[in-house]
Amino acid sequence: MNTAARYWVIVPAAGSGTRFASEIPKQYTSLAGATVLQHALRPLFLHPKLHTVVIVLAPNDSYFAGLKIARHGTQLDCVDGGNSRAESVLNALKFLQGKAKQNDFVLVHDAARPCLRAAEIDDLLAACEDEAVGAILALPMNDTVKRVTDHKIVETVDRTMLWRAVTPQMFRFGVLFDAVTEALKVNYEITDEASAVERAGLSVNIVEADASNIKITRQQDVSIAESLLSLE
Numbered sequence: 388m389n390t391a392a393r394y395w396v397i398v399p400a401a402g403s404g405t406r407f408a409s410e411i412p413k414q415y416t417s418l419a420g421a422t423v424l425q426h427a428l429r430p431l432f433l434h435p436k437l438h439t440v441v442i443v444l445a446p447n448d449s450y451f452a453g454l455k456i457a458r459h460g461t462q463l464d465c466v467d468g469g470n471s472r473a474e475s476v477l478n479a480l481k482f483l484q485g486k487a488k489q490n491d492f493v494l495v496h497d498a499a500r501p502c503l504r505a506a507e508i509d510d511l512l513a514a515c516e517d518e519a520v521g522a523i524l525a526l527p528m529n530d531t532v533k534r535v536t537d538h539k540i541v542e543t544v545d546r547t548m549l550w551r552a553v554t555p556q557m558f559r560f561g562v563l564f565d566a567v568t569e570a571l572k573v574n575y576e577i578t579d580e581a582s583a584v585e586r587a588g589l590s591v592n593i594v595e596a597d598a599s600n601i602k603i604t605r606q607q608d609v610s611i612a613e614s615l616l617s618l619e
């Protein structure tokens with residue numbers, strides 16, 4: 388069954404970037420000669436195993452059409468986003484329904500993560516090869532972690548079991564479609580794909596990400612990403 392599995396990609400890019408607070412949405416901010424979205428797409432389009440990328444855009448998006456997108460032969464489709472990241476992802480999953488087989492894989496990667504490296508995609512694909520569910524990239528906590536209320540420390544939390552979930556997150560199509568559909572049906576708040584799959588009672592593997600795989604969230608992240616890209 389695994390030999391025939393294909394790899395589909397969803398890139399949610401329909402957010403409004405509240406925390407980034409700029410007129411131009413953060414996925415269209417320029418850094419190192421291209422937009423954040425173009426940087427996020429590059430390793431996905433360049434990877435030989437990923438054959439279709441579905442980008443989720445805000446229904447009123449006026450920026451994407453003006454971008455030069457180097458697809459390198461990869462199929463590219465666009466769909467409209469929803470009110471939350473999860474709804475945006477579900478719209479893309481619905482678009483893939485009937486195209487992707489239940490056992491195919493789907494990788495979801497944030498448009499706001501411009502520093503993804505090819506080696507991270509390779510590691511994730513390798514970890515999922517014989518997996519019935521999937522895996523996500525994540526980073527261990529390096530700092531001491533505090534639980535805080537009103538700027539006062541309540542306690543120091545044991546960090547040995549804590550990881551930060553990043554993207555891509557990769558699952559069998561059928562598993563992810565059912566998990567996200569069910570979670571949204573009961574208004575369960577999901578901020579990443581794994582939380583929907585966890586809710587379904589399934590076990591999700593962790594693959595260590597590269598520390599450079601940051602998400603552009605606030606303005607100061609732009610210069611950090613620029614420095615990281617210059618190191619590649």
Ligand code: CTP
Binds near residue numbers: 398402471497603
């Ligand atoms: N996203 C989306 N549809 C939404 C909300 C978010 O496709 N309704 C996408 C964003 O464009 C981004 C990714 O999901 O690529 C991760 O979301 P986040 O970093 O939270 O971006 P925003 O929601 O745009 O930012 P904020 O939470 O600060 O408003």
Ligand code: MG
Binds near residue numbers: 402472
């Ligand atoms: Mg958000």
